[in-house]
Amino acid sequence: MRTLELRDGIVRMIDQRRLPQELVYVEIRDYPTVARSIKEMWVRGAPAIGAAGGFGLALAAMASHATTREDFVRDLEHAGQDLYETRPTAVNLGWAIQRILKKVRASNLPVKDLRDLVVAEAQQIAEEDIATNEKMARFGAALIQDGDTIIHHCNTGPLATVDVGTALGCIIEAHRQGKKIHVLVDETRPRLQGARLTAWELMQYGVPMTLIADNAGGHYLYRGLATKVFFGADRVASNGDVANKIGSYKLAVVAHENNVPVYSVMPTTTIDMTLASGREIPIEERGADEVTTIEGVRFAPQGVRVGNPAFDVTPNKYLTAIVTERGVVYPPFQENLQRVMDPVEG
Amino acid sequence: MRTLELRDGIVRMIDQRRLPQELVYVEIRDYPTVARSIKEMWVRGAPAIGAAGGFGLALAAMASHATTREDFVRDLEHAGQDLYETRPTAVNLGWAIQRILKKVRASNLPVKDLRDLVVAEAQQIAEEDIATNEKMARFGAALIQDGDTIIHHCNTGPLATVDVGTALGCIIEAHRQGKKIHVLVDETRPRLQGARLTAWELMQYGVPMTLIADNAGGHYLYRGLATKVFFGADRVASNGDVANKIGSYKLAVVAHENNVPVYSVMPTTTIDMTLASGREIPIEERGADEVTTIEGVRFAPQGVRVGNPAFDVTPNKYLTAIVTERGVVYPPFQENLQRVMDPVEG
Numbered sequence: 001m002r003t004l005e006l007r008d009g010i011v012r013m014i015d016q017r018r019l020p021q022e023l024v025y026v027e028i029r030d031y032p033t034v035a036r037s038i039k040e041m042w043v044r045g046a047p048a049i050g051a052a053g054g055f056g057l058a059l060a061a062m063a064s065h066a067t068t069r070e071d072f073v074r075d076l077e078h079a080g081q082d083l084y085e086t087r088p089t090a091v092n093l094g095w096a097i098q099r100i101l102k103k104v105r106a107s108n109l110p111v112k113d114l115r116d117l118v119v120a121e122a123q124q125i126a127e128e129d130i131a132t133n134e135k136m137a138r139f140g141a142a143l144i145q146d147g148d149t150i151i152h153h154c155n156t157g158p159l160a161t162v163d164v165g166t167a168l169g170c171i172i173e174a175h176r177q178g179k180k181i182h183v184l185v186d187e188t189r190p191r192l193q194g195a196r197l198t199a200w201e202l203m204q205y206g207v208p209m210t211l212i213a214d215n216a217g218g219h220y221l222y223r224g225l226a227t228k229v230f231f232g233a234d235r236v237a238s239n240g241d242v243a244n245k246i247g248s249y250k251l252a253v254v255a256h257e258n259n260v261p262v263y264s265v266m267p268t269t270t271i272d273m274t275l276a277s278g279r280e281i282p283i284e285e286r287g288a289d290e291v292t293t294i295e296g297v298r299f300a301p302q303g304v305r306v307g308n309p310a311f312d313v314t315p316n317k318y319l320t321a322i323v324t325e326r327g328v329v330y331p332p333f334q335e336n337l338q339r340v341m342d343p344v345e346g
Numbered sequence: 347m348r349t350l351e352l353r354d355g356i357v358r359m360i361d362q363r364r365l366p367q368e369l370v371y372v373e374i375r376d377y378p379t380v381a382r383s384i385k386e387m388w389v390r391g392a393p394a395i396g397a398a399g400g401f402g403l404a405l406a407a408m409a410s411h412a413t414t415r416e417d418f419v420r421d422l423e424h425a426g427q428d429l430y431e432t433r434p435t436a437v438n439l440g441w442a443i444q445r446i447l448k449k450v451r452a453s454n455l456p457v458k459d460l461r462d463l464v465v466a467e468a469q470q471i472a473e474e475d476i477a478t479n480e481k482m483a484r485f486g487a488a489l490i491q492d493g494d495t496i497i498h499h500c501n502t503g504p505l506a507t508v509d510v511g512t513a514l515g516c517i518i519e520a521h522r523q524g525k526k527i528h529v530l531v532d533e534t535r536p537r538l539q540g541a542r543l544t545a546w547e548l549m550q551y552g553v554p555m556t557l558i559a560d561n562a563g564g565h566y567l568y569r570g571l572a573t574k575v576f577f578g579a580d581r582v583a584s585n586g587d588v589a590n591k592i593g594s595y596k597l598a599v600v601a602h603e604n605n606v607p608v609y610s611v612m613p614t615t616t617i618d619m620t621l622a623s624g625r626e627i628p629i630e631e632r633g634a635d636e637v638t639t640i641e642g643v644r645f646a647p648q649g650v651r652v653g654n655p656a657f658d659v660t661p662n663k664y665l666t667a668i669v670t671e672r673g674v675v676y677p678p679f680q681e682n683l684q685r686v687m688d689p690v691e692g
């Protein structure tokens with residue numbers, strides 16, 4: 001299931017707003033529409049947004065009428081700015097745009113070849129995401145045993161990436177390997193990514209699953225009916241504290257209390273070694289409508305005050321291990337993350 | 347705010363299905379409509395349902411054309427059966443109906459006086475609920491200090507009872523006493539009683555509050571932004587294990603982990619000394635629609651499998667104290683609950 005791709009000058013992506021009711025692919029031919037697709041969340045999930053930003057730049061490069069290097073770079077920078085402003089807190093978006101701009105600025109190729117360079121680099125970003133996720137999936141799947149029932153929070157499947165996914169990628173890979181598993185899918189209030197996307201993805205892959213309200217996870221853990229917890233990460237500090245979708249912290253604490261292993265899965269690009277701990281990670285506060293309404297239908301009182309932190313921090317002591325494309329990292333995280341981030345050259 | 351009352355032969359109740367959009371009182375003149383109001387949840391909350399059952403029997407008594415004791419008792423038993431079958435797992439409903447039937451069977455009064463006896467007993471049940479709740483509210487309010495930010499789960503306010511409420515009654519009483527407090531209202535998925543009812547009630551009473559997704563509670567606890575947790579109870583075992591709305595357990599564990607006190611508030615009628623522990627409390631599994639839809643809007647995939655346990659059990663070790671109308675009970679709960687349930691006569 002390829003979330004988005006660039007082929008023959010056209011970006012083709014799943015319109016995730018229509019899921020799970022229908023699977024619709026949209027074809028995009030210009031970068032302003034790519035910008036709109038990011039802003040309006042036709043595409044979401046950090047790695048997928050990064051790839052979309054790269055593809056947006058590729059469309060801009062192809063459309064540029066510039067005949068000089070300077071004009072071409074100016075066109076690209078302008079498009080990059082428009083794309084970046086759609087979701088400025090998405091780290092991967094800025095990273096992908098900067099990576100391509102840097103490549104162009106460093107090149108001495110003539111303008112017509114610069115166009116190909118941008119397209120190639122955008123494709124490279126997407127392909128690297130898939131390759132990274134496939135490695136993570138294999139490392140993570142090795143942690144899953146026959147008979148496991150896994151609680152999964154939010155959406156970390158193919159739809160959150162270019163393909164394969166992160167935490168859900170591990171689960172799908174374990175199923176593909178023939179392990180008999182069951183997934184308890186947290187609906188993940190307030191945006192319900194679990195109910196809308198993760199449940200749908202697991203059904204597509206035929207992975208046995210049960211959708212639950214986030215509140216129910218504790219019951220299953222307490223009764224011994226859940227044996228593993230898997231979730232992704234939005235940002236990881238150097239000590240292994242993990243910022244992830246709101247509710248990950250509650251889930252991890254209660255799993256830990258019941259001696260159930262907790263795994264957080266992310267590419268090493270999500271790990272920020274400049275942060276001493278999770279306390280330094282700013283928490284985005286989102287709009288009230290996510291909490292008070294569903295599909296525009298309001299169920300909370302008019303005028304109610306709402307708190308809507310989008311993420312929380314799970315301190316490292318509640319994590320059994322961190323899964324990256326370079327391997328599984330166990331405590332002490334500070335030391336072992338350092339080793340993974342700066343591999344000693346052979 | 348009186349949730350329901352019986353006056354001049356008419357049962358008047360708030361139609362809670364219309365909240366929080368509008369405050370509508372319905373007037374009911376016959377017991378089959380009372381039965382319908384319970385079944386369709388115009389009225390909900392254990393003590394309120396008990397009182398409604400009693401009022402239903404009172405309407406049945408007034409409507410009975412019986413001229414003999416035997417016929418009158420038969421009419422009452424028939425009505426009692428109809429009322430009871432609306433929500434057979436509601437302990438208070440069966441209890442209220444049996445209490446009235448027992449009173450009638452034990453009486454030697456003539457039929458016309460039996461009618462008054464039923465009405466008086468039904469009124470007595472409602473008045474006792476209010477008196478009990480007022481005592482609990484005062485005991486619980488004493489545990490709340492100026493400056494507290496309290497996380498509250500589900501709905502335990504006036505609307506869940508005849509008036510005053512249980513856990514929320516303590517919070518409203520603390521506010522009434524002039525304590526400066528703030529309430530973080532768990533929306534309480536899947537039925538959203540917190541978002542629909544608790545938020546509305548607190549706004550009516552002018553208690554400062556913020557509505558949050560249940561997932562967000564952990565973030566506030568971890569950041570030191572919540573200082574107390576209050577919730578009610580559906581059933582309490584002799585060792586102090588508390589069965590309550592799904593999600594109470596997760597909340598209590600995470601509060602405990604952050605050294606935040608957790609209080610469960612209930613009348614002593616909710617405590618079942620025949621149960622050795624919470625493991626013996628059966629957990630009701632409810633329909634899938636509560637999880638897959640909100641306000642009739644479906645957001646989960648068609649055909650998805652759903653788990654929907656309505657309650658979970660919070661083991662006694664996560665509770666700081668249990669608040670009843672007879673006082674605040676601290677650990678060791680086994681011993682101290684016994685003392686409260688069987689008070690030594692002076």
